[in-house]
Amino acid sequence: MQIKKTTPRNLATALLLSAGLAFAANSQAAEITGAGSTFAYPIYAKWAEAYKATSGLSLNYQSIGSGGGIAQIKAKTVDFGASDMPLAPDVLEKEGLIQFPTVIGGVVPVVNLPGIRPGALHLDGKTLADIYLGKVKSWDDPEIAALNKGMKLPDTRITVVHRSDGSGTTFIFTNYLSKVSPEWKAKVGNDTSVAWPAGVGGKGNEGVASFVERIKGSIGYNEYAYVMQNKMTYTLMQNADGQFVTPFAKNVQAAAAGTDWAHVTDFYAIQTNEPGKMSWPITGSTFVLMHKVEDNPERAKAVLNFFAWSYAHGEKIAAGLDYVTLPQSVIKLIEATWKSDIKDSSGKPIW
Secondary structure (H helix, E strand, C coil): CCCCCCCHHHHHHHHHHHHHHHHHHHHHCCEEEEEECCCCHHHHHHHHHHHHHHHCCEEEEEECCHHHHHHHHHCCCCCEEEECCCCCHHHHHHHCEEEEEEEEEEEEEEECCCCCCCCCCEECHHHHHHHHCCCCCECCCHHHHCCCCCCCCCCCECEEEEECCCCHHHHHHHHHHHHHCHHHHHHCCCCCCCCCCCCEEECHHHHHHHHHHHCCCEEEEEEHHHHHHCCCEECEEECCCCCEECCCHHHHHHHHCCCCHHHCHHHCCCCCCCCCCCCCCCEEEEEEEEECEECCHHHHHHHHHHHHHHHHHCHHHHHHCCCEECCHHHHHHHHHHHHHHCEECCCCECC
């Protein structure tokens, strides 16, 4: 057998090729991509900023709404999708997907009523539904006045603002309205996108907030972190126990406390109108969607590393944005699911 002599030129070529392959592999893992929930965008952006400082890995996240995130993960155009509407177990099975929760937050009615400070206006579920049905048309309507005795309410016409895009925030909001208003449930229902009986539509949290900020007498709904960051005027809501509560993190946490994740199939949990004196009634988790069989295991592992770091180190960041993080017992369940359910094309576990 003839042994081929290694020349300096051949050695240099081999080293360059090796370095090029290593660079390509590192470049591939230097950025992960996600798309979906605007509800989750503030926390994912902050987690990504902190994680990049420690790992060098970037997250390119498109805040396009849960409907878009579901579509993109199904099409395999991103490494993970993000949705505030959990997918039912049969849908996950059909699409070859898994889902897991990341944080819990509140959806909050916001208003533009000059002279009304944040948290001063009281609403209940039925009245909120009647406003969005177009039945309650002005702020001095008797239905609103009965909940706000002693408050001077303007005779301003109400402009309803809703999401125009497919939105998990809309799913949480309409799920709540369907639970508290039989008329809403029968006429409109619950989904990421519905046929709104009244109002104007804005794209994303930003679009809804922009309309509310510009239109005197308007009402909309936004994710709580976004509301606080933008100093919007939020309402109190009457919960299932008849108490008027704020959307603060402790009340979102109270609403989520009853979720028994260990006995929830595929983490399919909806947390609106939960019992408890402190519970914020329009509460929901946000979820990550990934494929059970990953075509690119390196990138899938990078996604899981990012969320594992976020669970372990991101609680303070989440609290600063008024999100509620998951208990350690739930995080252990999630990581066990990663180990058992996410595999490469040969069937080997990725995590």
